[in-house]
Amino acid sequence: MTTIDSPASLRSAGLEGERHRVIGDARVLAGLDQGRLDLQRHLLTHGPQPELTRDDYVQLCEAVGLRGRGGAAFPVALKLQDLPARGVEAVVVNGSESEPVSRKDRLLLTRSPHLVLDGAVGLAHALRAPHVLIAVHDPAAATSLREALMERDDQLAIEVRDTPGRFVAGEARAVLSVLEGGTAVPPGRRVLPTRRGYHRRPTFLSNVETFAQLAVLARLGSRGFSSTGLTSEPGTQLLTIDGAVQRPGVIETPTGVPLDTVLQYAGAEPGPVLLGGYHGRWLPQTDGVLLQRPEVSAGIILALGSGTCPLGEVTRVAEWLRSQSAGQCGPCVFGLASLVDDFARLTIGDSQGWYDAQRHLGLIPGRGACAHPDGAARFLTSALEVFDDDVRRHLSGQGCGRPVLGVLPVPGGTR
Structure with a gap:
């Protein structure tokens, strides 16, 4: 791993209420210290987008082991190789960032839209796909994209489509359903978009940061791209950090940066950490943890601190996850719904709530029509494991003695 800059050398910048910071060298966030990049400033910062072939993209992605920057972290080269030689219908940018904590994709779309467009348009030309579709649920991001498109002449059909902001609406198959005029829920049948995507034809679909990273990779080449980060997975990554921290926001870091480095820089309070958002897992300690994919999942880090009731926080999130079904x-x-009831009873000291939670958590995984039940079960299972001491205090009838402060953000909730 390359040497990480000391905290004294780290840089930060505020962007109209959305703070971003960089550990090491800025790549996808380059130039944002001065605000939004219009086309002229984008080209001055990043240079022109090279024209690459499909084989070029496959070779570059293989050389650096590039993975998608959404929750699945699927290797991009394998996704490209799974597409047929002809007949690719569309390149789809999934900007429906419905995880309530994540802000990295919205930051890119609102502040560096041309970098994302370069990645999507360059790949569409290489795949000979006639359409680029960008699914966005955030109004400011959609406006920024449409303004950027007015500055460009890509000679390609590019559309920005508005999507709902619900949690499951960001799942790939739910996005495709919305783009085709359907409802924003993933269908029960699990078929890869590379086989049956937009209009049931082969489609390349990935999230916003993936396309920004493709644009950076195309410019730097594999050697330049690999000059930072892990040898096994070089480059940088975007992380959103929130919760019990003094400096929340989006951070660009080399891959493999120690979690403790990010927590220290964000001014996190000591305590458990949630890695990967509300489909992620809790960590009882952070020593020796390196941030890399797929472990970092959607690039979300939530510090809980020590002043709030862990079970109360988890129950609040469980209720929100239930509402997003x-x-x-x-x-x-x-x-x-049963798990919300189980955790509510456990929190007030009902031992049967603990037994019921264990039983229900064992029944859910692998049986849902989409990944939402599995992700919620993973989040709650790891909570019971990491917060075992707190569970015992609650079951003793004494409770943990701490209020529920709302450290874990949920839409419509209080902080």
């Missing part, structure tokens, strides 16, 4: 299978409709 697609409503199309038993694990979502009944399983998540």
Whole structure:
């Protein structure tokens, strides 16, 4: 791993209420210290986008082991190789960033839209795909994209489509459903977009940061791209950090940066950390943890601190996850509702709530129509494991003695 800059040398900048920082050298966030990059400033910062072939993209992605920057962290080269030689219908940019904590994709779309467009348009030309579709649920991001498109002449059909902001609406198959005029829920049948995507034809779909990283990779080449980060997965990554921290926001770091370095720089309070958002997992300690994919999942770090009730915080999030159900299978409709009740009873000292939670958590994984029940179960299972001491205090009837401060943000909730 390359040497990480000391905290004294780290740089930060505020962007109209959305703070971003950089550990090491800025790449996807380059130039944002002066605000939004219009086309002229984008080209001055990054240079022109090279014209690459499909084989060029495959070779570059293989050389650096580039993974998608959404929750699945699927190797980009494998996704490209799974597409047919002809007949690719569209390149889809999934900007429906519905995880309530994540802000990295919105930051790119609102402040560096041309970098994302370069990645998507360059790949579309290489794949000979006639359409680029950008699914966005944030109004400011959609406006920024449409303004950027007015500055460009890509000679390609590019559309910005508005999507709902619900949690499951950001799942790839839910995005495709919305783009085709359907509802924003993932269908029960799990088919890869590379085989059956937009209009049931082969489609390359990935999230916003993936396309920004592709644009950087195309410019730097594999050697330049690999000059920072892990040898096994070089480059940089965007992380959103929130919770019990003094400096929340989006941070660009080399891959493999120690979690403690990021927590120290963000001014995090000591305590448990949630890695990967509300489909992620809790960590009881952070010593020796390196931030890399797929472990870092959607690039979200939440510090809980020590002043709030962990079980109360988790129950609040469980209730929100239940409200975000697609409503199309038993694990979502009944399983998540049962778990909310289980955790609420556990929190007030009902031992049967603990037993019921264990039973229900064992029944949910692998049975849902989409990944939402599995992700919620993973979040809650790791909470019971990491907060075991707190569980015992609550079951003793004494409680943990701490109020529920709302450190974990949920839409419509208080902080």
